[in-house]
Amino acid sequence: MQRVFRHPSSAAEELEVIEPSKLAIQNVSKSFRGASGGVLALDQVSLNVAEGEFVCLVGASGCGKSTLLNIIAGLEKPDSGTVQADGKPITGPGRERLVMFQEPALFPWLNVFGNVLFGLKLKPNLTKKDRHDVAKYYLELVGLSRFERANIHELSGGMKQRVSLARALAPNPRVLLMDEPFAALDALTREQLYGDLQRIWKARNKTIVFVTHNVREAACLGDRVIVFSPRPGRIREEFAVDLPRPRDINSVDLAVHSTEITKALKSYGQPEGAIAQ
Amino acid sequence: MKRFLLAALFFAVLLLIWEALFRAKFWSPVLLPSPKQVAVYLETAALDGTLAKAIIVTMRRLLIGYLIGFVVGLPLGLLTARWKVLQDTIGTLALGLQTLPSVCWVPLALLWFGQTEAAMLFVVVMGTLWSVVIATETGVRNVPPIYSRAALTMGSKRLHMWFKVILPAALPFIVSGMKQGWAFAWRSLMAAEIFVTILTGFGLGQLLHYGRELSAMEQVIGIMIVIVVIGLLADKIFFSPIEKFLHRRWGTSQA
Numbered sequence: 346m347q348r349v350f351r352h353p354s355s356a357a358e359e360l361e362v363i364e365p366s367k368l369a370i371q372n373v374s375k376s377f378r379g380a381s382g383g384v385l386a387l388d389q390v391s392l393n394v395a396e397g398e399f400v401c402l403v404g405a406s407g408c409g410k411s412t413l414l415n416i417i418a419g420l421e422k423p424d425s426g427t428v429q430a431d432g433k434p435i436t437g438p439g440r441e442r443l444v445m446f447q448e449p450a451l452f453p454w455l456n457v458f459g460n461v462l463f464g465l466k467l468k469p470n471l472t473k474k475d476r477h478d479v480a481k482y483y484l485e486l487v488g489l490s491r492f493e494r495a496n497i498h499e500l501s502g503g504m505k506q507r508v509s510l511a512r513a514l515a516p517n518p519r520v521l522l523m524d525e526p527f528a529a530l531d532a533l534t535r536e537q538l539y540g541d542l543q544r545i546w547k548a549r550n551k552t553i554v555f556v557t558h559n560v561r562e563a564a565c566l567g568d569r570v571i572v573f574s575p576r577p578g579r580i581r582e583e584f585a586v587d588l589p590r591p592r593d594i595n596s597v598d599l600a601v602h603s604t605e606i607t608k609a610l611k612s613y614g615q616p617e618g619a620i621a622q
Numbered sequence: 623m624k625r626f627l628l629a630a631l632f633f634a635v636l637l638l639i640w641e642a643l644f645r646a647k648f649w650s651p652v653l654l655p656s657p658k659q660v661a662v663y664l665e666t667a668a669l670d671g672t673l674a675k676a677i678i679v680t681m682r683r684l685l686i687g688y689l690i691g692f693v694v695g696l697p698l699g700l701l702t703a704r705w706k707v708l709q710d711t712i713g714t715l716a717l718g719l720q721t722l723p724s725v726c727w728v729p730l731a732l733l734w735f736g737q738t739e740a741a742m743l744f745v746v747v748m749g750t751l752w753s754v755v756i757a758t759e760t761g762v763r764n765v766p767p768i769y770s771r772a773a774l775t776m777g778s779k780r781l782h783m784w785f786k787v788i789l790p791a792a793l794p795f796i797v798s799g800m801k802q803g804w805a806f807a808w809r810s811l812m813a814a815e816i817f818v819t820i821l822t823g824f825g826l827g828q829l830l831h832y833g834r835e836l837s838a839m840e841q842v843i844g845i846m847i848v849i850v851v852i853g854l855l856a857d858k859i860f861f862s863p864i865e866k867f868l869h870r871r872w873g874t875s876q877a
Contacts (some may be wrong), residue, residue, distance in 0.1 A: 414857025416776055438774045448771035453872050463786075464776035476653040516776060 356478035359517060365552040366430045366519035368394040373426030375412055385577035386412045394428045394607050399546060399553045401567030403560055409578020410556045414522050418444045443518040447525040448504035451497045457508050458493040464516040483511040486545060501530045503534035523555045536594055539565055543591045564603040632830035657841040663840040679823035687746025688807050695751045699758025716755040724749035728817050737820050745814045749807035757799020761792030794868050801861050
């Protein structure tokens with residue numbers, strides 16, 4: 346598989362479906378100093394993610410799943426271990442790996458269109474028209490074409506996350522990192538977004554790492570579900586979900602998977618506040 | 623339209639009360655002229671050009687001083703927000719000096735610069751500068767870290783980050799600092815002009831001062847009205863539209 350790196354020079358090229366990345370995480374540890382002493386957020390975590398794979402990380406809060414996501418994003422550095430994307434070490438943030446956060450990190454000083462354009466403006470070699478075409482394409486993809494002139498505060502929670510998704514997709518990253526993006530939304534909106542996300546993932550062919558504490562959500566979206574246990578943050582088990590797509594969150598087959606995963610989660614769960622080891 | 627009529631009615635009532643007080647000879651007519659006398663003064667001053675000249679002199683001092691204060695204050699505020707050392711030094715200095723009414727600078731300005739335009743400018747700059755520094759610093763410190771994290775992943779850094787993320791995100795704070803700086807500058811300039819006669823230009827404050835010297839209360843009150851109107855206009859023409867834009871974009875409530 347020969348990959349040619351080049352700068353896109355037209356909207357059409359920019360909109361090409363590009364090859365997704367492969368991620369290799371090896372023996373990554375990370376600790377934080379908190380008020381109550383050091384916390385080992387990640388302890389010798391290793392994980393491989395294949396090109397175009399949809400991987401979900403689940404676990405109780407404090408299990409380090411978000412930390413791992415931030416490390417892959419390049420926003421944080423591991424204390425030890427290596428993280429590689431396509432065989433190259435990740436040294437900092439980069440637009441091949443874009444993040445969608447739980448709270449909409451949309452910029453209130455820009456309207457919807459301006460937010461989607463933000464990342465595109467940082468890509469070289471695109472004309473103004475290219476950028477506009479690309480932004481319009483992604484707004485269409487998330488179903489918000491009618492709202493391109495809207496201000497951020499005028500949108501509902503679900504719409505905000507759609508804009509966030511469009512903004513993260515617009516620079517055409519190889520990897521999409523999602524940090525509990527739907528946690529703050531109501532159930533109905535969430536179900537819609539599960540459908541949309543699976544459709545978009547298929548259409549744009551991305552590697553997705555998706556952090557959640559919602560097991561059903563993980564089983565619905567992921568090819569694989571990686572289960573973490575907290576204090577110290579470790580990968581305990583992983584489950585392959587081989588159901589056909591698009592998946593319905595309410596299907597019985599899915600419930601079978603999520604029950605199994607939940608059981609595993611509970612088996613090594615500790616009461617809140619308990620000190621591990 | 624209804625709101626406008628209501629406001630017009632309110633000011634008409636104010637004028638009537640004033641006129642009534644004048645007719646009742648509550649105070650001596652020397653101390654309280656009638657609205658008509660004030661209007662006549664304003665008309666003659668407008669026609670013979672003294673008013674326009676004074677307004678130009680005052681506004682020039684104000685605008686130049688304000689601009690200097692803003693242009694110096696904004697980067698200073700950004701720097702103090704960025705580096706702890708500067709926060710502890712310049713930031714603390716700014717906080718201290720902001721509590722100092724800027725008219726307190728007038729004696730010093732006179733000693734340093736003499737009776738010159740520079741003295742006036744200095745006072746205005748001191749009125750503006752510290753408010754802008756503090757507001758910018760506070761604004762930058764209050765930018766949610768998630769904005770810069772999101773921008774970082776999209777490839778924004780250094781100057782781009784400052785100009786396209788941090789500054790716009792801090793805009794609501796900066797604008798309120800600009801507004802406060804404007805108010806401080808305006809007040810201190812008036813005080814300075816009343817206090818000191820500068821031969822290079824005869825501003826509104828000086829007109830007011832000489833009105834008092836000549837016991838021409840219609841001049842004093844007339845100039846006060848002009849000062850109020852200028853303040854109102856600055857708000858309506860300059861700050862109001864910016865604030866409206868901020869409210870619309872950010873979705874903060876507006877009365």
